Amino acid sequence: KGTTREQRALKYLKEHARQGDPDSVLETFDEFCRTQEWAMNAAEEKGDILDEIVRELQPTTCLELGTYCGYSAVRIARNLSPSARLITIEVNPDYAAVAREVVKLAGLQDKIEVINLDSADVIRELKTKYDVTKLDLVFLDHWKYLYIRDIKLIEEEKLLKKGSVVFADNVIIPGAPGYLEYIRGSKNYKSTFYSVHFEYMDDMKDGVEKSVYIGDE
Numbered sequence: 001k002g003t004t005r006e007q008r009a010l011k012y013l014k015e016h017a018r019q020g021d022p023d024s025v026l027e028t029f030d031e032f033c034r035t036q037e038w039a040m041n042a043a044e045e046k047g048d049i050l051d052e053i054v055r056e057l058q059p060t061t062c063l064e065l066g067t068y069c070g071y072s073a074v075r076i077a078r079n080l081s082p083s084a085r086l087i088t089i090e091v092n093p094d095y096a097a098v099a100r101e102v103v104k105l106a107g108l109q110d111k112i113e114v115i116n117l118d119s120a121d122v123i124r125e126l127k128t129k130y131d132v133t134k135l136d137l138v139f140l141d142h143w144k145y146l147y148i149r150d151i152k153l154i155e156e157e158k159l160l161k162k163g164s165v166v167f168a169d170n171v172i173i174p175g176a177p178g179y180l181e182y183i184r185g186s187k188n189y190k191s192t193f194y195s196v197h198f199e200y201m202d203d204m205k206d207g208v209e210k211s212v213y214i215g216d217e
């Protein structure tokens, strides 16, 4: 084959999506995943909830852990106000390279910064190196065992404020052992679970968890 699934997806997007049109990029990516090859995008019901959160919260500074090909980064950024921005972290260099192309194709490179590093290392430097004061929205969509490590690090760095939203994908499949217990057991969050279909699979159920920070700043 020579190419990876992510490279094939990017090729399809370049051939079929409208340059500079985020909606077209997302629709085309969904079409690819429905007709050509499945990919782990926070799409369909998951994406609809994400859209709703962004539209209601109108976040200024967003952090995404787990960029993959940039689908949810585009989904978030297309609804951001002019001065708002999204920092998205992807540890896999091949995924990060594709994501940067997808972000460019959507015309959102001025709103989205893709960082190809380990999430913990970046979280520790958000205030000093990335000019972040507080995070209004955090989207956890990387590796299930890192959700709890990274949310504790975000708390340690005092990056959340009252009203900040932490949105987690895949809390059922593959599941986020320990994260749900931690966040639901914490007095600093008000959590809501949403039962949703797994991306592009009408006969599989997953879950997402929306947690609003109400703790001390």
Ligand SMILES: Cc1ncccc1-c1cc(O)c2nc[nH]c(=O)c2c1
Pocket (backbone or CB within 6 Å): 040, 041, 042, 066, 141, 142, 143, 144, 169, 170, 173, 174, 199
């Ligand atoms: C790929 C896959 N296969 C079977 C079951 C679940 C998954 C799956 C689905 C996702 O939405 C993911 N999101 C972020 N990171 C992941 O690793 C991930 C894995």
Ligand SMILES: [Mg+2]
Pocket (backbone or CB within 6 Å): 040, 041, 042, 141, 169, 170
């Ligand atoms: Mg996911």
